[in-house]
Amino acid sequence: MGDDSEWMKLPIDQKCEHKLWKARLNGYEEALKLFQKIDDEKSPEWSKYLGLIKKFVTDSNAVAQLKGLEAALAYVENAHVAGKTTGEVASGVVNKVFNQPKARAKELGLDICLMYIEIEKGEAVQEELLKGLDNKNPKIIVACIETLRKALSEFGSKIISLKPIIKILPKLFESREKAVRDEAKLLAVEIYRWIRDALRPPLQNINSVQLKELEEEWVKVSSAAPKQSRFLRSQQELKAKFEQQQAVGGDADGGGDDEEEAVPQVDAYELLEAVEILSKLPKDFYEKIEAKKWQERKEALEAVELLVKNPKLESGDYADLVKVLKKVVGKDTNVMLVALAAKCLAGLAAGLRKKFGQYAGHVVPTILEKFKEKKPQVVQALQEAIDAIFLTTTLQNISEDVLAVMDNKNPTIKQQTSLFIARSFRHCTPSTLPKSLLKPFCAALLKHINDSAPEVRDAGFEALGTALKVAGEKAVNPFLADVDKLKLDRIKECAEKVELVYGKKTGGAAEKKEGKPITGKTPVLSGTGGDKETKDAATKPGPLKKAPAAKTGVPPKKGKPAASAGTGGAGAKGKKGPETKEIFESELSIEVCEEKAAAVLPASCIQQLDSGNWKERLACMEEFQKAVELMERSEMPCQALVRMLAKKPGWKETNFQVMQMKLHIVALIAQKGNFSKTSAQVVLDGLVDKVGDVKCGSNAKEAMTAIAEACQLPWTAEQVVAMAFSQKNPKNQSETLNWLSNAIKEFGFSGLNVKAFISNVKTALAATNPAVRTSAITLLGVMYLYVGPPLRMFFEDEKPALLSQIDAEFEKMQGQTAPAPTRGISRHSGAGEDDGEEEEQEDVGNDVVDLLPRTDIGDKITAELVSKIGDKNWKIRKEGLDEVTSIINDAKFIQANIGELPAALKSRLNDSNKILVQQTLSILQQLATAMGPNIKQHVKNLGIPVITVLGDSKNNVRAAALATVNAWAEQTGMKEWLEGEDLSEELKKENPFLRQELLGWLAEKLPTLRSVPSDLLLCVPHLYSCLEDRNGDVRKKAQDALPFFMMHLGFEKMAKATGKLKPTSKDQVLAMLEKAKANMPAKPAPPPKASSRAVGGAAPAKFQPASALAEDSGSNTMESKPDPKKAKAGGASSKAKGIQGKKVLSKPNLKEDDDKSGPIFIIVPNGKEQRMKDEKGLKVLKWNFTTPRDEYIEQLKTQMSSCVAKWLQDEMFHADFQHHNKALAVMVEHLESEKDGVISCLDLILKWLTLRFFDTNTSVLMKALEYLKLLFSLLSQEEYHLTENEASSFIPYLILKVGEPKDVIRKDVRAILNRMCLIYPASKMFTFIMEGTKSKNSKQRAECLEELGCLVESYGMNVCQPTPGKALKEMATHIGDRDNTVRNAALNTIVTVYNVHGDQVFKLIGNLSEKDMSMLEERIKRSAKRPSVTPMRQAEEKPQRTQNISANASMLRKGPAEDMSSKLKIMYRTYRIQNRNMGSHSETAHTVPREFQLDLDEIENDNSTVRCEMPALVQHKLDDIFEPVLIPEPKIRAVSPHFDDMHSNTASTINFVISQVASGDINTSIQALAQIDEVLRQEDKAEAMSGHIDQFLIATFMQLRLIYNTHMADEKLDKDEIVKLYSCIIGSMISLFRIESLAREASTGVLKDLMHGLITLMLDSRVEDLEEGEQVIRSVNLLVVKVLEKSDQTNILSALLVLLQDSLLATASSPKFSELVMKCLWRMVRLLPETINSINLDRILLDIHIFMKVFPKEKLKQCKSEFPIRTLKTLLHTLCKLKGPKILDHLTMIDNKNESELEAHLCRVMKHSMDQTGSKADKDTEKGASRTEEKASKAKVNDILAEIFKKIGSKENTKEGLAELYEYKKKYSDADIEPFLKNSSQFFQSYVERGLRLIETEREGKGRIAASTGISSQMEGTCVPASTHTVSSSIGNTNGEEVGPSVYLERLKILRQRCGLDNAKQEDRPPLTSLLSKPALPTVASSTDMLHSKLSQLRESREQYQHLDLDSNQTHSSGIGTTLASPSSAAANIDDLKKRLERIKSSRK
Secondary structure: OHHHHHHHOOOHHHHHOOOOHHHHHHHHHHHHHHHHHOOOOOOOHHHHOOOOHHHHHOOOOHHHHHHHHHHHHHHHHHOOOHHHHHHHHHHHHHHHHOOOOOHHHHHHHHHHHHHHHHHHHHHHHHHHHHHHOOOOOHHHHHHHHHHHHHHHHHHOOOOOOHHHHHHHHHHHHOOOOHHHHHHHHHHHHHHHHHHHHHHOHHHOOOOHHHHHHHHHHHHHOOOOOOOOOOOOHHHHHHHHHHHHHHHHOOOHHHHHHHHHHHOOOOOHHHHOOOEOOHHHOOOOHHHHHOOOOHHHHHHHHHHHHHHHOOOOEOOOOOHHHHHHHHHHHHHOOOHHHHHHHHHHHHHHHHHHHHHHHHHHHHHHHHHHHHOOOOOHHHHHHHHHHHHHHHOOOOHHHHHHHHHHHHOOOOHHHHHHHHHHHHHHHHOOOOOOOOHHHHHHHHHHHHHHHOOOOHHHHHHHHHHHHHHHHHHOHHHHHHHHOOOOHHHHHHHHHHHHHOOOOOOOOOHHHOOOOOOOOOOOOOOOOOHHHHHHHHHHHHHOOOOOOOHHHHHOOOOOOOOOOOOOOHHHHEOOOOOOOOOOOOOOOOOOOHHHHHHHHHHHOOHHHHHHOOOOOHHHHHHHHHHHHHHHHHOOOOOOOHHHHHHHHHOOOHHHOOOHHHHHHHHHHHHHHHHHOOOOHHHHHHHHHHHHHHOOOOOOHHHHHHHHHHHHHHHOHHHHHHHHHHHHHHOOOHHHHHHHHHHHHHHHHHHOOOOOOHHHHHHHHHHHHOOOOHHHHHHHHHHHHHHHHHHOHHHHHHHOOOOHHHHHHHHHHHHHHOOOOOOOOOOOOHHHOOOOOOOOHHHHHHHHHHHHHHHOOOEOOHHHOOHHHHHHHOOOOHHHHHHHHHHHHHHHHHHOOEOOOOOOHHHHHHHHOOOOOHHHHHHHHHHHHHHHHHHHHHHHHHHHHHHHHHHHHOOOOOHHHHHHHHHHHHHHHHHHOOHHHHOOOHHHHHHHOOOHHHHHHHHHHHHHHHHHOOOOOHHHHHHHHHHHHHHOOOOHHHHHHHHHHHHHHHHHHHHHHHHHHHHHOOHHHHHHHHHHHHHHHHOOOOOOOOOOOOOOOOOOOOOOHHHHHHHHHHHHOOOOOOOOOOOHHHHHHOOOOOOOOOHHHHHOOOOOOOOOOOOOOOOOEOOOOOHHHHHHHHHHOOOOOOOOOOOOOHHHHHHHHHHHHOOEOHHHHHHHOOOOHHHHHHHHHHHHHHHOOOHHHHHHOHHHHHHHHHHHHOOOOHHHHHHHHHHHHHHHHHHHHOOOOOOHHHHHOOHHHHHHHHHOOOHHHHHHHHHHHHHHOOOOOHHHHHHHHHHHOOOOOHHHHHHHHHHHHHHHHHHOHHHOOOOHHHHHHHHHHHHHOOOHHHHHHHHHHHHHHHHHHOOHHHHHHOOOOHHHHHHHHHHHHHHHHOOOOOOHHHHHHHHHHHOOHHHHOOOOOOOOHHHHHHHHHHHHHHHHHHHHHOOOOOOOOOOOOOOOOOOHHHHHHOOOOOOOOOOOOOOOOHHHHHOOOOOOOOOOOOOOOOOOHHHHHHHHHHHHHHHHHOOOOHHHHHHHHHHHHHHHHOHHHHHHHOOOHHHHHHHHHHHHHHHHHHHOOOOOOOHHHHHHHHHHHHHHHHHHHHOHHHHOOOOHHHHHHHHHHHHHHHOOHHHHHOOOHHHHHHHHHHHHHHHHHHOOHHHHHHHHHHHHHHHHHOOOOOHHHHHHHHHHHHHHHHHHHHHHHHOOHHHHHHHHHHHHHHOOHHHHHOOOOOHHHHHHHHHHHHHHHHHHHHHHHHOOOOOOHHHOOHHHHHHHHHHHHHHHOOOHHHHHOOOOOOHHHHHHHHHHHHHHHHHHHHHHHOOOOHHHHHHHHHHHHHHOOOOOOHHHHHOOOHHHHHHHHHHHHHHHHHHHOOOOOOOHHHHHHHHOOOOOOOOHHHHHHHHHHHOOOOOOHHHHHHHHHHHHHHOOOOOOOOOOOOOHHHHOOOOHHHHHHHHHHHHHHHHHHHHHOHHHHHHHHHHHHHHHHOOOOOOOOOHHHHHHHHHHHHHHHHHHHHHHO
């Protein structure tokens, strides 16, 4: 036993494979336990045993095998992977288990097989079992049969396929082994249970004894339908239902349902083997059948009869056989032979079924004609034949022939045809019997029921009864409108007797009780009824397809039949009331009418009707009208009333007033009553007579319209036109036609009898009266809208002059769409036209085509011609074809009867002479156009042979064949082609040309179809073989067609069809199916339903966009106008024919290779999402490589194949780089026009571009980068956001190119990276670029570092990922890089971060080596000295970052309003960067700290609530205040108590509206501007804009830029729109700049850009060319003046200086531009005397300093114009003149005064002016007052002023003094107060100045309330021009002496003021605005300039400074308006401050 212990230790799976049987036995036992224990069917354990299960089953040891079988059974039952083992295990069971002697083993084997079937592997098991039947061992055969029987009995015939079993049964009955025969018998009985008699034919030929035994057994089989008792895993619901029924004991009704469900009707035909009979025909058959002796002919026919008895015939070419049989039926004189030939035809039809369909069209007319025979056996044989033939085709196909015979004179033919129609109808369902068919049949049958012969009448009744039963009353009633009651009852009676083939339960054939339509009975009903309907729909192909459509949607109408829009949309219209009677009513006699009228009209009225006095008649009419108005609809006797009106004098009434009333009353009656056609006939004659009357015409027309609404337009129009043309008055004729034109527009065109009108129109066209002709032509124009081009054909024979008039009218209508009907709808809305849109669509199309007069060319196709076409000599054949061409050409439109022509032409299609083949094809093309839709019946016998020609080796022949097939398909639709096996037979042929052409054609046609016949499935196996064809083109075409097959057949069916393939092929095909599933297009939407349908063209254009939009709504709902391409690709293809119809397909491959029209990117719904899923699920390779391998390229190729045009793809993947360039050029070309396509394929495009990055060719790379720039601009315009997938598969490869040695490429890549930030978050870009810094390429590292710096600079620190710390540490490592450029880049980047983030950078960087640290510190120091951080080299590259701004101006659609404003800010920031880099704003310092904001008063007063999250105060030394403090943005903004509520609610709204101002869509922008303008115009609301001014102005000048660059250049845009937009912009800005308080909020940078925009606009020559251009430019002038006057004077002056500098620098800028900027400056100079006091001179002088630095005097003198230098001098001179020597104190903001000549120049000017004037006063004279005047009043003035200054000096009256001084100055604006000031201290002077300024703003500014939020929001992103570092340097000037506390206090207050906090006490605090008389930014500047003036005095005298400065602080802090305090009070003030701080601290603890 030592061995035992060995294997006992092994794991189970190894035991199972052990060579010792005991070990295996033990393994199997344990495995069995294990299998029963594992709960999770997906457990990995299962996979271990996958390879072992076969061994379990085939174990050589019988004992072990038994255990193995048990284990295997458990495995199959529980493991999800078990399916993979089916084949091998089932084969093992068959060969190694079924031969075992032990019954238990067999039993287990059988169970295993059944279990496999249960887990959906039935096919494989069945295959193995059938193989087992060929085994030599009878035991195995018996077991296999038994297993099959068991499987069938448990699973049923749905799951076990019977065909292969039945095929093998006869062989089993012949077995020598009795056991096998017995088992076969049991199996046969079991099969019989399921399919009943269908089993008889296949077993006919077995031994008669056995057959007899079987018959006996079969009789015993219970008649109850068998049920499936075991269910597949996928059928669990069925199982539950079955068990439930078992429990109840089988509910009878439910059971009934289930029977229907469970037993699929097996057709015996399907189970039979097809027999080939053509070759078995007697050799001399064709001679014999033509023989003179009837006996010989009979022999020949009997031979055929014998052969056609075979129940299933092999398909083949039966044309000749059918032809001779047809000839016998039609021509043979011996009636016996006629009957025999008919039997042969019946046999052929029965044996061939659908394949016989192609011959049906030839035979049917002959058989119907032959019904003239009286002999019963002939008639019976003919009936059988025609019934058999009917089943092989459709009623639609033979309708033409049948209808043609209906008018035959012979009553027997009429009778038999009607009976045939009745029988045919029984096979129909509502869907196969649409209105379009019912209409002609009912019309013909109605003639039959009125026939003189009773048998014809009876047959007609039966046929109509059947139609009624099948299609339902709703469909048929309209056609029975004019049938009298007796006949109608008879029809209904017949209907009740009819038994339908499809049972009574099918949709429309449901029983009609009491004539009510089954309105609501849709398959959704609960209970069995509903079940039955749905089941029926499921099991029977077809019956219910249309039924639900026909039945739903018709609300039940108070028990009246919902009459549909009958007679082609006319017929019975249901009326509002509950009345059921038809529109006709019986005529009433005049007596009855008088009686009825007397009941409802006043007696006096009736008496006066025919009074001789017109006044009495008029009075009578008035009463009549009143009575009618008050009558109820139900009680109004319309006919009686109109007959009363028609009574003498009736319509001969001479008084026009009475007549007008009369006509009006007719209209009233028609509108209000139930007006019948009978009533209408009473009045119409009179109305037509009056329609031309000048006075009564309009009333007559009104009445006619009312009647048309009551009795329907088609009927009314026909009556009216006939009446008009039966009388002579031309005025009436022309007016009637005019009325009709109008009426058609109002009512729509449906149901009108065009033929009748056309004959009348022709009469009218021939009229002598021109008015009649004109009206007729107008009417034709209206008809053209509905009928389309075919209308012209009716008038081709008119005179040329007239024809040209008609053409002109049609030309006018071209492109217009028919208006939607406005009348005639409401009344019968119940009778919705919802009976299947398809028929509707075709209906009208066919109507028009039906009207064309068609010639019958049957008699021209003579036997002689046919023999010519078949002649041996090709020249004669050609003659024959030429003749045919001319016959068709002459006839233009032909009838369907073309005799023997089809067969003749068919034989020419395989003519050896290719020229004749082409000629035949062109004839067939002609034929299609000439015959129209009737060509359908020739599809099988002529169309399919054309498809065979697609296999021709010559290209031109194939092209001709394809054109022909398309011409045919256009006329017939695709249904005929796809039905039957013909197409699949063609596809089966292994001809590569045929296959690729046919597949290409199908791929083009299938996407446009909404449904296809199920026969399409037959093509699938051949499609699969094409997928593996040797020929590459065939494979490609098959792949292209695959998604479209799947679109119709569904993935499941397609996958199932792979079952028959070899395993290797199967896997490949399944993979392709999966791929196709991802690209599967949606089915086309049903054509938009329009009540007025255009014919000829597609559905009316009006409706197309709608459907296109619906299709596309997923992608982009904001599009205001649907893109025509979307309509194409979206697949909302109308079912219409014509060009649009053809182009609709969203098809990857275009027919001809050179056809490059059409979109290059095809939109595949959800294609991109699916590709992402595949990549996530690792179904495809992830796009990640160091160099692209072939499999990546291949993968991209296959992904592209479904959505990139084939020819473009060939270019893209060509080996030669020049083709890549071509492809890129094409892509650039299509970029704008195919936005949506580009976006839908973006991932693929980017991947392809990454491949181009690996090419060595520079030209491709440059081109690719060019394309990328355009692409990203477009994407940001579209507000697209890159997905993660797109980014990760593209950005890393783009970053590789940043390290290119060529400078241009690097520049481009950087530009692209910048643009990408607009469509992909910068923070995510950061990580990719960070990765790029790890590259080995030093250039790449350096560039990436630079780019990181730019990102931080533009987007702040948040951009650093994963955290700023980690990112900076990473960057800092590069400071020690071995490459100098990388070191520099790293240092620059960190300096940039330092400028944004301050000293904290050092913390974040962590430990650096000493060397690196010192380099960094050195660099930071150096950068602090330079005003602009960005190195100049970078500045050149940077502008690209912002080029895209205008494109991006249309805000994020998705984001909420807040996003918008922040986005604007970012965009604006980017602008500023651009401007700064151009060298304009070097003072923009990045080191502006954001200080904490404290408002002591507020904090003190409000201890309870914390307004804002502020850090707790710590005990600081006051010196700390100087340190630049870094603040995180407060979470909640500090809100001052004055904060206006309106802001909080409206801020976001305003943000949103402002963001829309910059929209790319003109209308959006105009609306937004209008809203803003409205706000600005209302004083109370304008306030809300505060804080949003910059934002608004940015949006506005962006819009100006957008108009300038984009809209003006856009040819398509209406220039009026642009003028409108301009005027809105200018209007709202003028409104803004009228409000001074708001205007002053505009900051410098924004004003600069605004002025730039406005001046550019003034110079835009394109604007001048516009109609109202001059007006626009005048308005701009006005606006510019307003901006100059009202803006903050410092800001605007500063802006103009910068703008001038820029414009002089820019070479591209026009001299005119600079000139206008200077003119603005001159204007500002003129304003200076009034504004000088409100200007922050320090800032202006700094700007001038920068200007002079950039343009020294030498350089200025070189300018072409002398203006710049003069402008500058004038400005400086004026400033000096106004300020005097003090001007030199204002240079404080300039760091290095020596850099420019400013100081020297000022000194020169000062010196010069001092020399000029003797007296000081003169120097300061403002407004140039003359000296004499001045002297005269001097003494007086001096006294007054001395008095005032005294007051100001005393501390009590200081306020009063200032007020007086202000008043005085206002009164004498030229008064000179300089002498009084110059003796006082500097501080006193500035105090007085400030006091005056404050009073001014207080009196003018109306105390506007500003909110600190408003201001702080402005501070973001705009430049605060005071740098801390300048301040600290000036403090340093105190030579190290100790500075008094007042300085620090002053400092604190300035900081507080800078942040918008207030320093005054609560009670006397003036409104915030007056403190900040300018918006936030200037305040900062002015407070610093105060400080600087202080500091300069410090140097002079410390004592005086200390003494006075306290006051200065106090005054400044309280907003200049509190009393001047003494030093002591100031000191107290400090103490007070300290105490308050203490208090606050303690309360906060």
